[in-house]
Amino acid sequence: MKAYVFPGQGAQFTGMGKDLYEQSPLAKEMFEKANEILGFRITELMFEGSDEDLKQTKVTQPAIFLHSVILAKTLGDSFQPEMTAGHSLGEFSALVAAGALSFEDGLKLVSQRALAMQKACEKEPSTMAAIVGLEDNVVEEVCDSIEEVVVAANYNCPGQLVISGSISGVDKACEVLKEKGAKRALKLPVGGAFHSPLMEPARAELAKAIEETNIVKPICPVYQNVSAKPFTDPAEIKENLIAQLTAPVRWTQTVQNMIADGATHFTEIGPGKVLQGLIKKIDRNAEAENIGQFQQ
Structure with missing residues (x-):
C-alpha cells in the first residue's frame, strides 16, 4: 500500500516552491x-525571504503547508494515496491531500493555528529540547518528576524524543536526562512549547475555527498524531485536530501502525527529508522516498 507523509515546522528553506510556481500553471x-487568502504575498517570502523571515511562525506554517499540498496537487493521476499522515502541522497537509479538507479551508486553519500558537508563545516564554539516546519511558518518568511544566512532545523515532515546556522546566529535565545517560539534550530554536499544556490558549482559540470548518470523509484513512491511529470519520478527525496542539505527536507509533496495516512504500511530499530519515530509523526495512520538487 502507498503511504504519503507530510513534514512539519523546521523543513522550510529559502526558494521553496519557486520551481512549482514557475513551471506549473496550476501551482501558480x-x-x-x-496570497489572496493570507492577505500578504507569502510567495515573495518563500522564494526570496531570509531565514529570519521564514522562521516567523505565521510564515513558516503556511509556507510548508503550501509547498506540500501544491506539490501533491501537481502530481496529478500519479498521486493515489491509500493512507496519509503528517507530522504536527503536516497533518493539515495530509487531510487536504486525502480530500477531507479543501485547499482554501486548510490554508485558513493553518494560518489561524500559526497566529494562535504565536500568541500563546508570547504569553509565556517556553521552549523545546531534543533528547537523544534514551528509552521513551525514561524520558517520560523524568518529565513527570520535574515540578514545572515539561512533557514528552514528539515521539520522532526510537531513541529520539522532543520534550516541551517552561524554560526552567526544560532546563531542569535536560540536566537530569544527561545524568541518566542521554547522548544529547539539545534545546531547539523554536518559539515556544508546542504540543504541551502551555498551548492551551491556542487550542481553545483554534477549536472554534475547526468546529466551524467543513471536513468530509477522506478518500483514504488519515493517521492522526494524537493516537497514531487511522481515521475517516469527520467528527473524530475534528476532535483529534483540536486535541493535537496540547497533545504529543506520536510519529514513531504512527509509522509502526501504518506498516502493520500494510504500508509498503512511504513517499514524503514537501520540503526537506526529515520524515524519510525518521521512517528508516523506525523500520530499516521500510521503503521511503522524498518528492521535494516539481516533477516533469
Missing part, C-alpha cells in the same frame, strides 16, 4: 490564491 494559480 494556487500560490496566487494563497
Whole structure:
C-alpha cells in the first residue's frame, strides 16, 4: 500500500516552491490564491525571504503547508494515496491531500493555528529540547518528576524524543536526562512549547475555527498524531485536530501502525527529508522516498 507523509515546522528553506510556481500553471494559480487568502504575498517570502523571515511562525506554517499540498496537487493521476499522515502541522497537509479538507479551508486553519500558537508563545516564554539516546519511558518518568511544566512532545523515532515546556522546566529535565545517560539534550530554536499544556490558549482559540470548518470523509484513512491511529470519520478527525496542539505527536507509533496495516512504500511530499530519515530509523526495512520538487 502507498503511504504519503507530510513534514512539519523546521523543513522550510529559502526558494521553496519557486520551481512549482514557475513551471506549473496550476501551482501558480494556487500560490496566487494563497496570497489572496493570507492577505500578504507569502510567495515573495518563500522564494526570496531570509531565514529570519521564514522562521516567523505565521510564515513558516503556511509556507510548508503550501509547498506540500501544491506539490501533491501537481502530481496529478500519479498521486493515489491509500493512507496519509503528517507530522504536527503536516497533518493539515495530509487531510487536504486525502480530500477531507479543501485547499482554501486548510490554508485558513493553518494560518489561524500559526497566529494562535504565536500568541500563546508570547504569553509565556517556553521552549523545546531534543533528547537523544534514551528509552521513551525514561524520558517520560523524568518529565513527570520535574515540578514545572515539561512533557514528552514528539515521539520522532526510537531513541529520539522532543520534550516541551517552561524554560526552567526544560532546563531542569535536560540536566537530569544527561545524568541518566542521554547522548544529547539539545534545546531547539523554536518559539515556544508546542504540543504541551502551555498551548492551551491556542487550542481553545483554534477549536472554534475547526468546529466551524467543513471536513468530509477522506478518500483514504488519515493517521492522526494524537493516537497514531487511522481515521475517516469527520467528527473524530475534528476532535483529534483540536486535541493535537496540547497533545504529543506520536510519529514513531504512527509509522509502526501504518506498516502493520500494510504500508509498503512511504513517499514524503514537501520540503526537506526529515520524515524519510525518521521512517528508516523506525523500520530499516521500510521503503521511503522524498518528492521535494516539481516533477516533469
